[in-house]
Amino acid sequence: EIVLTQSPGTLSLSPGERATLSCRASQSVSSSNLAWYQQKPGQAPRLVIYGASTRATGIPDRFSGSGSGTDFTLTISRLEPEDFAVYYCQTFGISPPLYSFGQGTMLEIK
Amino acid sequence: EVQLLESGGGLVQPGGSLRLSCAASGFTFNNYDMGWVRQAPGKGLECVSAISGGGGSTLYADSVKGRFTISRDNSKKTLFLQMNSLTVEDTALYYCAKRSDSSTRSFDYWGQGTLVTVSS
Numbered sequence: 575e576i577v578l579t580q581s582p583g584t585l586s587l588s589p590g591e592r593a594t595l596s597c598r599a600s601q602s603v604s605s606s607n608l609a610w611y612q613q614k615p616g617q618a619p620r621l622v623i624y625g626a627s628t629r630a631t632g633i634p635d636r637f638s639g640s641g642s643g644t645d646f647t648l649t650i651s652r653l654e655p656e657d658f659a660v661y662y663c664q665t666f667g668i669s670p671p672l673y674s675f676g677q678g679t680m681l682e683i684k
Numbered sequence: 685e686v687q688l689l690e691s692g693g694g695l696v697q698p699g700g701s702l703r704l705s706c707a708a709s710g711f712t713f714n715n716y717d718m719g720w721v722r723q724a725p726g727k728g729l730e731c732v733s734a735i736s737g738g739g740g741s742t743l744y745a746d747s748v749k750g751r752f753t754i755s756r757d758n759s760k761k762t763l764f765l766q767m768n769s770l771t772v773e774d775t776a777l778y779y780c781a782k783r784s785d786s787s788t789r790s791f792d793y794w795g796q797g798t799l800v801t802v803s804s
Contacts, residue, residue: 575746606787606788606789607788607789607790609788609789609790609791611729613729618779618794618795618796618797619721619729619779619791619794620794621784621790621791621792624784624788624790624792625787625788625790630792631792662728662729664729664790664791665789666789670743670746671743672731672743672745673719673721673731673734673789674731675721675728675729675730675731676728677728678728678729
């Protein structure tokens with residue numbers, strides 16, 4: 575089973591700053607199966623990035639994803655107030671076949 | 685507009701059963717894999733089960749294998765999760781989610797969730 579470890583657990587930044595969130599996999603994963611989600615309190619998760627680097631529909635271009643193999647990054651270039659939320663990375667393993675999520679990074683206003 | 689509407693959650697005693705449903709609209713239901721993702725109070729996300737568009741392929745997390753059964757009725761555009769032998773660890777908000785497309789294993793649309801509480 576693929577284990578995804580996100581860091582940091584909490585990131586405290588101010589609006590306008592750059593945010594860099596990390597996701598490390600316990601084994602190499604296909605970039606096509608690496609996604610990032612944003613979740614705000616009381617809301618369902620929202621797909622932000624899929625295929626490691628493709629923005630989902632309606633996601634502003636200040637969000638970008640990168641990485642390959644075991645190390646992936648979500649970058650928010652200039653934080654807006656609405657960006658503060660919990661972010662999860664997710665992938666799919668073949669053996670066993672299973673969707674796996676990281677434990678999440680809370681992005682909070684400093 | 686894609687919509688996913690879960691129902692069937694509630695309070696159940698340990699050892700009991702529940703059947704969750706997810707009514708889908710706004711897309712060609714049988715063309716897409718679907719999944720159930722749960723979130724325990726104050727915790728992260730866990731995909732407990734997923735099913736292929738035709739229903740012939742299913743997968744389960746170890747935590748629910750042998751107790752939960754996923755199924756779908758494509759004629760009614762509805763996804764199901766039969767949950768048996770429930771334990772307090774199954775208490776969570778259960779989301780229905782649609783797979784993005786065949787090129788990637790991500791979920792592009794989510795319902796608002798249905799709450800399952802297992803307690804005596």
